[in-house]
Amino acid sequence: MSSIERSERRTAFAFVAPALLWTLAFFLVPFGAMVLLSLAHLEGREIVQAYDLGNYIKIFTDPSLLKGIFVSLEITMTVTVISVLLAWPLAWIIATQVPARYQRLAIMLAVLPFWTSYVVRSYAWALVLGQNGVLMQWLIGIGLLDAPIQIMATRAATIIGFVHFFVMLLTLTIYANLIQLSPNYARAAADLGASGWQTLRLVILPLTLPGIMTGAFLTFVLCIGDYITPQILGGNNELSMPQLIMLQLGRRGDFPMASALSVVLMALVTLAYAATARWLKMDRV
Amino acid sequence: MKKTSAHAMAASGALLLLATAAQAEGEINALVWCDHTDPALLEPFEQAHDVKVNVKEYEGTAAGLAILDQSRPGDWDVMVIDTVDVGRAVDQGLLAALPGDMGTADFFPELVMADSNGRDGTIYAVTEKFGYNTIAYDKTKVDPADMGDLSILWSDKYAGRIAVYDYYLPVLGLIGLEQGVATADLTADSVESLRDRAYALKANARQVSDVVASQTALATGEVDILIGGGEWVTAVLSAENPALDWTVPSQGALRWSQSIAVLEDSENKDMATEFVKYIVSPEGQARLATSSCYWGMPANRAAGDVLTDDQKAALRWDNQDEYLANSQLYPTPDADLDLAMQDLWTDMLQQ
Numbered sequence: 001m002s003s004i005e006r007s008e009r010r011t012a013f014a015f016v017a018p019a020l021l022w023t024l025a026f027f028l029v030p031f032g033a034m035v036l037l038s039l040a041h042l043e044g045r046e047i048v049q050a051y052d053l054g055n056y057i058k059i060f061t062d063p064s065l066l067k068g069i070f071v072s073l074e075i076t077m078t079v080t081v082i083s084v085l086l087a088w089p090l091a092w093i094i095a096t097q098v099p100a101r102y103q104r105l106a107i108m109l110a111v112l113p114f115w116t117s118y119v120v121r122s123y124a125w126a127l128v129l130g131q132n133g134v135l136m137q138w139l140i141g142i143g144l145l146d147a148p149i150q151i152m153a154t155r156a157a158t159i160i161g162f163v164h165f166f167v168m169l170l171t172l173t174i175y176a177n178l179i180q181l182s183p184n185y186a187r188a189a190a191d192l193g194a195s196g197w198q199t200l201r202l203v204i205l206p207l208t209l210p211g212i213m214t215g216a217f218l219t220f221v222l223c224i225g226d227y228i229t230p231q232i233l234g235g236n237n238e239l240s241m242p243q244l245i246m247l248q249l250g251r252r253g254d255f256p257m258a259s260a261l262s263v264v265l266m267a268l269v270t271l272a273y274a275a276t277a278r279w280l281k282m283d284r285v
Numbered sequence: 286m287k288k289t290s291a292h293a294m295a296a297s298g299a300l301l302l303l304a305t306a307a308q309a310e311g312e313i314n315a316l317v318w319c320d321h322t323d324p325a326l327l328e329p330f331e332q333a334h335d336v337k338v339n340v341k342e343y344e345g346t347a348a349g350l351a352i353l354d355q356s357r358p359g360d361w362d363v364m365v366i367d368t369v370d371v372g373r374a375v376d377q378g379l380l381a382a383l384p385g386d387m388g389t390a391d392f393f394p395e396l397v398m399a400d401s402n403g404r405d406g407t408i409y410a411v412t413e414k415f416g417y418n419t420i421a422y423d424k425t426k427v428d429p430a431d432m433g434d435l436s437i438l439w440s441d442k443y444a445g446r447i448a449v450y451d452y453y454l455p456v457l458g459l460i461g462l463e464q465g466v467a468t469a470d471l472t473a474d475s476v477e478s479l480r481d482r483a484y485a486l487k488a489n490a491r492q493v494s495d496v497v498a499s500q501t502a503l504a505t506g507e508v509d510i511l512i513g514g515g516e517w518v519t520a521v522l523s524a525e526n527p528a529l530d531w532t533v534p535s536q537g538a539l540r541w542s543q544s545i546a547v548l549e550d551s552e553n554k555d556m557a558t559e560f561v562k563y564i565v566s567p568e569g570q571a572r573l574a575t576s577s578c579y580w581g582m583p584a585n586r587a588a589g590d591v592l593t594d595d596q597k598a599a600l601r602w603d604n605q606d607e608y609l610a611n612s613q614l615y616p617t618p619d620a621d622l623d624l625a626m627q628d629l630w631t632d633m634l635q636q
Contacts, residue, residue: 044620064635126498132506150445152507153492235492236451239634251453252627253347 031266038259047255055260065244069264072241075155076224079162080216086163087170088212092204094171095178107175111168118165122232125161126152129233153235161229166222170215177211178204213279220272225265241265312337313556315363316349318543320414320576321564329572330563336556346370353379358550362557368401368542369617371410380409381549383558387411388565388585395609396584402544410546411565414573416581417612418455419538421503421514421531435463435534438512439485447490448502450513453630455539458616459512460486462536468616473625483633486512493634496579503529516600520580523599531601533608540612542584567591574600 038056040049059065094106113121128134129152136148151157185207189199227242234240239247241261248258273280315321317340327338343349346367353361366374374380387408389397393415402410420432426446431437438447450456458468460479487493491508500518502508504526511518515538519529545564547557563569570583571591582600583592589602601608618626 042624064632067635123501126501127505130505130507150491153494153502231495232498235498236494236634237492239631244631247627247631250345252624 034259035263037256038263040256042252042254042256045253055257056264058257059260059264064239065261068239068241068244068261069268071238072224072265073268075158075162075230075240076220079159079166079223080219082159082163083166083170083219084212084216087167087215088174088205088208090167091171091174091178091211092200095175103179107172110171113164114168119228119232121165122161122229125157125164125233129157129160152233153237155234155238157233157235158230161233162223162226165229166215166219169218169222170212173215173218174208174211177208181207209279213276217272217276217280221269224268224272311335312339313362313551313553313560314339314341314360315365315560316341316343316352316361317363317365318342318344319578320573320581321365323572323576323578326569326572326576329568330560333563334556334559338560346373350374350377350379353548359552360550361548362551362553363545363560364548365413365543365545366410367615368398368410368412368544369615371402371544371546372404374546375404375409379549381547381551381554383408383411383547383561387562391567391587392584393582393586393605393609396542398542398544410544411561412542412584413545413564413570414581415540415542415584416517417515417531417533417538417540417608418450418452418459418513419515419531419533419612421511421518421529423503423506423509423528424530425528426506426509429530429532432510432532433534435459435536438510439463439482439489443510444489445491446509447486448499448508448511448514449486449490449493450499450511451493451495452513453626454615454618455541456513457483457626457630458539458613462538462613465536468539468613471616471618471622471626473622476622476625476629480629480632483629484636487633487636517579517581520596520599521575521577523595533604533611535611538608538612540609540614542614543581571596 036049037047039051039053040047041052041054042048059069090110094103094110098106116124126133130136131148131150131152133152135151136145139145140148151160181204185203186199189203194202224240225242227240227246230240230243231246236243241264245258245261245265248254248261313336315338319342321327322340322342327340330336331338341352343352349364349366350373353364364374364380371380385408389411392412396412396415398412399408402408402412420435420438422429422432427443431442437443457476457479458471460482461468461471461475464479464482466475466479490512492498492502494502496518499511499514500522503511503514503518504522515531519531522529545561547554547561551557564573565585567585567587568591570585570588574581574583574588574592575596580600582602582605583589589597592600592602597603616622616626
């Protein structure tokens with residue numbers, strides 16, 4: 001290796017070093033500490049440092065804890081699929097049907113709910129979905145229902161609260177992808193005899209996969225780790241993993257079990273990343 | 286094997302920074318529950334003694350002890366603590382002995398709680414406020430006569446109209462009372478016998494929720510009954526929503542109480558003691574009882590001379606002798622029983 005190459009390598013490392021140090025100090029070291037703590041266990045009110053997999057075994061054998069994993073996965077998958085199905089047409093309409101000079105305004109309106117506090121937004125949904133809420137009053141008013149039905153304090157309420165939030169996020173990532181597509185793709189497809197629907201399905205949609213998958217992955221990560229929405233809208237009628245983690249921390253003082261649950265949660269996110277990595281091209285979004 | 290204190294694990298850098306704030310002359314630092322943060326309570330004392338009362342809010346004895354654990358000696362002067370947990374703080378040498386006469390002669394006798402607040406004849410804390418975990422309800426939506434019987438909550442009549450307060454100690458205590466098990470007799474075995482009843486209550490309920498969500502659900506008509514609720518949920522709303530009420534059923538209720546103490550390491554014990562005296566004085570008690578965060582009965586019966594008739598009605602002042610006789614203290618589980626109760630609670634939530 002020449003001295004020039006060595007010098008270039010040192011310079012490159014110097015530029016990367018702050019990011020590496022940051023990751024080491026604020027991610028790898030805390031994560032290592034959390035893994036270590038997850039191997040300890042609670043005896044009475046004392047945390048006893050040990051090195052066994054007791055907490056992990058309990059997570060996968062205790063029905064209540066195991067159910068938390070399935071509850072989180074079911075909610076997250078449902079939210080992700082519904083959000084994608086709603087966000088893609090919205091992003092497509094904004095990117096292709098709205099005149100360019102109004103697109104920025106349309107995007108701003110689409111993400112307007114981001115400007116309010118997450119907690120306040122969840123409580124607002126609680127009032128909308130409640131027995132005497134706006135939704136029920138409207139449904140009864142138009143004659144669709146005779147009496148209120150329960151949506152609040154159910155999984156449906158949690159999913160609605162999540163979808164409202166994540167449709168905005170996905171709209172942004174898909175829109176950013178869509179506006180980068182050259183109109184020549186659609187023109188070429190039309191020249192080759194493709195109908196509008198065929199162009200959309202066989203050309204545009206595949207080309208927006210990076211935006212869809214990036215948004216879907218972000219939705220998955222944020223949704224599966226969210227505590228506030230299921231806590232406020234779900235009515236504690238089932239517990240997701242973040243709720244179980246909070247129970248261990250705030251009530252039991254069982255930091256090792258909370259750490260073990262967090263590691264499992266992180267493993268699920270890693271699996272989601274592995275499943276979507278081939279489409280995650282941030283430069284395309 | 287290395288043992289690590291759970292409290293030490295719980296501490297955060299932020300708490301450390303807060304707790305290490307330098308104590309200035311003319312200031313006392315109080316570790317309190319949210320009802321003590323009301324300016325209407327603090328300002329009369331501050332003006333009378335030309336002192337600033339700095340308050341830091343906390344929830345749960347474990348969190349309070351963790352804050353003390355991470356603070357420098359002398360950082361805190363006063364602490365509000367669950368009466369049943371005073372002994373834990375005394376055992377750790379955290380509380381200072383109080384003067385013999387703290388004005389408890391006018392207290393409701395059941396609230397002096399000398400055994401809980403003292404040790405070997407020395408007083409370490411004074412009860413300041415109490416109330417009940419029982420049944421709160423909307424009297425325009427349910428038959429108030431039904432609320433006199435806890436077992437009605439398991440019937441079809443109110444199915445889907447009930448919220449369960451998300452705190453395992455009082456609610457499992459109430460389920461025990463409904464089953465004829467006194468809180469003092471709760472053991473890991475007897476708690477297990479409550480499992481089916483707890484599951485059935487959950488099945489009959491619309492939601493299990495924390496203080497804010499429970500209060501909101503009751504106030505907005507989402508539910509008509511809150512088990513575990515009491516005057517601390519409804520009284521503060523009495524003026525704007527007089528339909529909300531509460532009662533103690535025939536099987537009894539759980540009684541909560543909070544105490545106030547001076548910390549052993551305080552460098553301003555005289556002023557801290559004056560603050561405690563103010564809080565248990567009739568005027569301080571009336572302000573604390575109707576604090577903006579939550580209402581509760583004052584331990585000092587003399588506060589009745591200061592409270593208005595409407596305030597006393599919301600607190601069911603005239604029923605107190607009957608309610609006190611028909612209420613039991615919170616369960617005080619050891620570590621094993623506590624974990625057994627929490628496991629049962631988690632299982633119930635996941636049903």
